[in-house]
Amino acid sequence: MKPGSAIPSQDLVCPACGEHVRPGQQFCPACRAYLWREPDEAGPPRSQPAIPSTPVDPTAAPPGRPAASVSPRPTSRVRHRGPARSFTSMTPDPPTVPTPVAARPADELSCPECRHQREAGRRFCAGCGHQFISVGEVSRASTTGSAAEQRVRARTAARAFRRSLPVWYRWRRMLVVLAAVGLVGGGVVVVGPNPRQWLTDHWHELRGTVVPVKVIGVTATPEAAKGADSRPDHLIDGAETMWTVPWPPAAPTGSCAAGPGPRIVLRFEPTRVANLVIHAGAPVDQPDRLQRFRPRTISYGFDGGVCRTAQLRADGTAEVIAVDSGAPVSRLDLVIVDAYAPPADGAQPTLSVTEIAVQSRP
Secondary structure: OOOOOOOOOOOEEOOOOOOEEOOOOOEOOOOOOEOOOOOOOOOOOOOOOOOOOOOOOOOOOOOOOOOOOOOOOOOOOOOOOOOOOOOOOOOOOOOOOOOOOOOOOOOOOEOOOOOOEOOOOOOEOOOOOOEOOOHHHHHHHHOOOOHHHHHHHHHHHHHHHHHHOOHHHHHHHHHHHHHHHHHHHHHHHHHOOOHHHHHHHHHHHHHOOOEEOOEEEEEEEOHHHOOOOOOHHHHOOOOOOOEEEEOOOOOOOOOOOOOOOOEEEEEEEEEOEEEEEEEEEOOOOOOOHHHOEEEEEEEEEEOOOOOEEEEOOOOOOEEEEEOOOOOOEEEEEEEEEEEEOOOOOOOOOEEEEEEEEEEEOO
């Protein structure tokens, strides 16, 4: 059988891979093996022809036929896995010139070499053995180009992907972004410009850690509030000495901002005040302690700001009042607004304060 001749019409099986081949196909569409068979062979082709043990003269005529001059045929079947080839003989046939085929529409599945109809899922052409482009080559071809072109393609693909998403999903993403921005902005407002200081202050606040603030000056106004046997510095000396003033005052007491009444002013280095410690009344070891008036209501403020009011206990012992100033301050104004009255029997017209201290966070 000469190369390029028609394949017998019965169903064939590729001797290389066992794939069923339709009549008229010269190459296996699965493995690209060249298909041919002997005219006098029956049944499907064998993987290799039998090789006789005795040499046979290829020019000898078979029994029952007249002798004729024939060209020698190859004694073995050759299978090619490369491009389509023709078998050579002692008298080669003239090359077959393919007939030009009219171009088919671009969307038709056909071989670009011989225009043979392409079967879906086949890697090789059944007419000429041409290998169709693989998926890997398509993927590599899509990634060619400069880095700038690849970035443009990536951005275009990302925009197309976002546009393909449902509207509710895109709005959900926008709401999540806005919520995240709001949380960050709220955190900045709460924490302030110094996050480290904010964390330190809250850590000490959780643990309740405080340190005393050194008072560098104390005054009592008006001058008439000073008792004969007391001085304002007795309020910050840390000893069991007391500051005593006449009570009740000659005029109604005012607030820490203005008005008459016993007023105490403490000065210290700028610091954020956390607590005010006040020991109202005379010392515990004072014999006439219960016969003196004890502060009941005080009014206080920082650096001439808003006045606040605090109620003291009646036992006259040291008491801690939380008075967060919110910012560093350097002055505390304190006014005694009201007092607990002593028993009528043996009462003295004086009011005493033993100690005043200021505390801050570390």
